[in-house]
Amino acid sequence: xxxxxxxxxxxxxxxxxxxxxxxxxSVSGNPYLFWYVQYPNRGLQFLLKYITGDNxxxxxxxxxxxxxxxxxxxxxxKPSALVSDSALYFCAVRDRASGGSYIPTFGRGTSLIVHx
Amino acid sequence: NAGVTQTPxxxxxxxxxxxTLQCAQDMNHEYMSWYRQDPGMGLRxxxxxxxxxxxxxxxxxxxxxxxxxxxxxxxxxxxSAAPSQTSVYFCASSTIGEQYFGPxxxxxxx
Numbered sequence: 001x002x003x004x005x006x007x008x009x010x011x012x013x014x015x016x017x018x019x020x021x022x023x024x025x026s027v028s029g030n031p032y033l034f035w036y037v038q039y040p041n042r043g044l045q046f047l048l049k050y051i052t053g054d055n056x057x058x059x060x061x062x063x064x065x066x067x068x069x070x071x072x073x074x075x076x077x078k079p080s081a082l083v084s085d086s087a088l089y090f091c092a093v094r095d096r097a098s099g100g101s102y103i104p105t106f107g108r109g110t111s112l113i114v115h116x
Numbered sequence: 117n118a119g120v121t122q123t124p125x126x127x128x129x130x131x132x133x134x135x136t137l138q139c140a141q142d143m144n145h146e147y148m149s150w151y152r153q154d155p156g157m158g159l160r161x162x163x164x165x166x167x168x169x170x171x172x173x174x175x176x177x178x179x180x181x182x183x184x185x186x187x188x189x190x191x192x193x194x195x196s197a198a199p200s201q202t203s204v205y206f207c208a209s210s211t212i213g214e215q216y217f218g219p220x221x222x223x224x225x226x
Binding site: 009032034036041042043044045046049051090092102103104105106107108109 | 120146147149151156157158159161164166174206208210211212213214215216217218219220
């Protein structure tokens with residue numbers, strides 16, 4: 001079974017400050033991990049993914065995420081937040097031992113609010 | 117390359133009516149899925165398909181049917197609409213990596 005948790009419903013940060021959106025996961029094998037962003041009244045857009053290799057993954061719009069196997073975490077980070085980063089962020093996990101369904105499980109989402 | 121398209125964008129149904137939400141992709145992806153998004157609930161998987169002719173149930177399949185006769189199309193059918201099906205519906209397609217999402221259909225059942 002695969003599951004993912006986003007422990008914060010909302011994250012508030014001031015523009016220019018670093019931001020972190022937390023994600024932890026549970027899989028029986030090794031994970032594929034993803035972050036998506038959703039702007040109001042839009043579909044989800046892919047930000048970045050971890051498949052294998054370097055634990056620090058860089059993605060779109062200056063975002064990055066760090067894979068930590070011992071803590072089963074994949075937190076999303078950005079060194080300097082912009083007001084335009086305000087959106088809903090989803091973490092997703094897929095177990096490589098999923099038996100071929102290739103369908104990930106999504107977290108409940110974290111609303112990021114960046115204050116001017 | 118249009119990606120994933122969904123129609124209609126908005127729909128209002130009366131309880132008991134049926135309808136089909138359309139989803140199409142032009143990326144030749146094997147995997148397609150339908151999600152519903154409700155406040156505080158995140159994305160919940162309704163049905164998915166791993167290829168033409170193959171579908172399976174997700175987390176919340178009751179009240180919905182799907183079929184996959186071609187690689188491109190994956191329609192979602194509401195058999196007898198209920199107010200509990202008021203939601204925003206997203207279709208997605210993928211290979212083995214990230215998913216590509218459509219713009220969504222906002223459905224209201226009165």
